[in-house]
Amino acid sequence: MSRDLPSLNALRAFEATARLGSVSRAAEELHVTHGAISRQLRVLERELDQALFVRLGRGIVLTSVGEQLRDRVAGAFDQLRDGWVELRRNRSEAPFVLGCASSLLARWVIPRLDRLERDLPMLRLHLSPEEDPLAPQHAEPDAALALAAPPWPAGWQVHQLAPERIGPVVSPRYAGLVRLQALGESALGHEALLHTSSRPQAWPVWAKASGLSVDSLHYGQGFTRLFYLLEAAVAGLGVAIAPEQLVQDDLDAGRLLAPWGFRQTDASWILATPRRRSDSRVDALAAWLRKALTRDANTQAGLPRT
Known part of the structure; x- marks a missing residue:
């Protein structure tokens, strides 16, 4: 039976990379290695069978599919983050x-x-x-x-x-x-x-x-x-x-x-x-x-x- 959702760790790595525009900066924010972020991004691309980023010069940019995923994931993480903060803080x-x-x-x-x-x-x-x-x-x-x-x-x-x-x-x-x-x-x-x-x-x-x-x-x-x-x-x-x-x-x-x-x-x-x-x-x-x-x-x- 196939999963309805991909790995949340992979989505988190993607959200940070898309927001910061850099695998290195995403790795720094999430306190993991550059390689760990790259592996999580490959997991998502394999499941979608489409590229999420393409290289442009020395950096990376989102593909059209990547932009669609970013828009959905960013809003979902914002809601999760806000909900968690409100639960933890009176x-x-x-x-x-x-x-x-x-x-x-x-x-x-x-x-x-x-x-x-x-x-x-x-x-x-x-x-x-x-x-x-x-x-x-x-x-x-x-x-x-x-x-x-x-x-x-x-x-x-x-x-x-x-x-x-x-x-x-x-x-x-x-x-x-x-x-x-x-x-x-x-x-x-x-x-x-x-x-x-x-x-x-x-x-x-x-x-x-x-x-x-x-x-x-x-x-x-x-x-x-x-x-x-x-x-x-x-x-x-x-x-x-x-x-x-x-x-x-x-x-x-x-x-x-x-x-x-x-x-x-x-x-x-x-x-x-x-x-x-x-x-x-x-x-x-x-x-x-x-x-x-x-x-x-x-x-x-x-x-x-x-």
Whole structure:
């Protein structure tokens, strides 16, 4: 008697490969070998007696049969995944997992965590550091806090919280500060600027918005993370570029100065949630974050906190 369904392991391997567009990436996600994924795909192709993928250059693409199977399998796995998550998790008791880049986590969320937990005790917040929280590798958070610009990633519902504003910051201890203040922002074109590979566009965006030549910028020490960049600035190693809210506490405490102000970019602070997931706590968290970011903006502008 023939089976009505193929191997679920084979379908899972196919779904991951079709979604990620790569056998290697599917193997990494499912924690198996490249060969194991290839064998499962061959099982399906033998049972269908048709190819599901064809090679194109160094990659693979779905055949028309593969596209039909992908559309059916993806929806079925989504339903299974959602059903399983709901069975395992009681929303009233489970922690709310918030994905967040480590720099935002360390410099903005953690300093406000006591107030957040006091104001929203029902969240039972669990923070998940993710350098790219909108593309988690193995776990999908309940929501992700990020600085991002449209177009928004597919599969996420985005709540815009506040516009991003960036600007140069420097320690009062920096040896070249007096010279820079005397010459004005145009002097930054002759400065060895601190920068980060995680936000390579930050200096050019600010320079263009400030009417400075992007080609005149000169870069000094680079850092892999924004957090390290700002620690270097606080230590007096040079001039860095940063989102306003991430340095607000340092500005308030006098650890950093922003002599040339901040410029708005096309990015925003956003709270993103998976589209297929519904959770009433998201609206409460989005409202709290929006108010906290507005409070920070008022502080920088010299207005009373609300």
